[in-house]
Amino acid sequence: METLSARADTEKEKAITTPKPPGKRMKSVWRSIVQQKYLYLMSMPFIVWVFVFSYLPVWGWTMAFQNYKPSKSFSQQKWVGFKNFVDLFHDERFYLVLRNTLAMSLMGLVAGFIIPILFAVLLNELRGKYFKRTVQTVSYLPHFVSWVVVAGIITKMLSMDGIVNELLIQLHVIDGPVQFMAEGKYFWGIVTASDVWKETGWNAIIYLAAITGIDRELYEAARVDGAGRFRQIWNITLPGIRTTISVLLIMSIGHLIGIGFEKQFQLSNSLVTDYSEVLDLYALKYGIQISRFSYGTAISMFTSVVSIILLLTANGIMKKTTKESIM
Template structure:
């Protein structure tokens, strides 16, 4: 009986499932089929033997990573940078979406939206190059303004341990804030306007309307995205850190993503890189499941 009802519901909404099909196929091909390669982390992989012909190595490469003298530093740096992006970067798109919702000038609103979306489509190579030109102490506009207005010496922003985290966090927010705010803008547009009218009748100003109507209206979406974001706590963003990190900032800028890419591609240690990558994925899975359970317990919103 249940199977027949499920079949009828699927057939009734067949167009929606058809739209979902490309995404399902993409996830199957690029997220589930590659799981077959997990065994590389437990083998002494070589190209002659392939996935099935290479000899088993057990937990050798996991032990090798944890015995590495910099493994603790790399894990600590990854967690610190990811936590900063989560705690500071995650609320920024929500704030931007709420502020844009309060703008009544449509032309100004569209200009701000467009300008905030554009950096997302620019590669990190271009972003880092632009930052180097802007922040350089040798004629860069930012340092020229600092020396002119404050009369201080130029500041070395790039490859400086004192400014490294600020540069990483600032560039990440600038690049992603506009794009990430789209889903919150969509959620806000779906809030019943009668709730705002009722709040006005009760004497609520703009701030109280935001606090009591807008924020509760996007709460469920925010919780779901927060659950998903916790899964990237061990993923600090390899491309950004690969380009920003230098010899002077290695102590605080070496992260798991860059370590995996360096070991797997530059050094050809595929089994070792797969083991470290699997370690990242297992931690991400544990975090997502844990936060999902907490969200279900305290907010009645969850992924599963």
């Protein structure tokens, strides 16, 4: 019996490891499509949406290699090769904007990635059911507030007669009011702090969902072994959400250079332009306002290509070090 069982196992392993002929593979694929045809039909609208709004516009990258004129057809455009990229890398303003982008991106990555994890872990440790739900609800409500409203609140709070100046004067931290919104050295910190306040609760939701998937028997076994709450967090909670942390970190690194422009645009003013202008604002300024469409496309193309490189690099490093990957 043991010999027959071992032979059967060997035959199964051979069937699994032996590659199927191309014809059989295609039949297997079509059989799978037929069996799951409703799932494929449900996914079709999303595939079409992604193709139309994410892949089809990539054709517009050809503008970066042209001296694009809206009045001319595609065949009439003048091709200039890499001239727009050469102009971009010779523009001193570009490096200033790149510095601002990387600085705010790194500050946002550190604060906006670590704080939601800590908040989710601490929120999970709350014992009061209703208090926990109330705190969670209040924490993610700012996510639904427009940046226009948030910028107005932040500007009012940091004004000369705002609550922040009054509080600091009362605590004898400063002797007189400070013009926070008029000094560039404060701008990066203001943007980072406002973004953390707005998004921490929302970003913590996915970590809370991952924590709820951890087997509760692990915590019970740890308590039996005498582990305190801190040891449970360190040895059970954080390892339990490691995969989620790794995936979100990889995606955050991929967006390191493409951080958008909404908060910078709303909080900026003419006095702090040298600290507030980021790549997306730079592309908007030169691509739309000055009508240098090809130059603006070159800026956006540079941002996209660097983002892809960062994403692939971060994914490769994570795959080698932690065995976690998103592709």
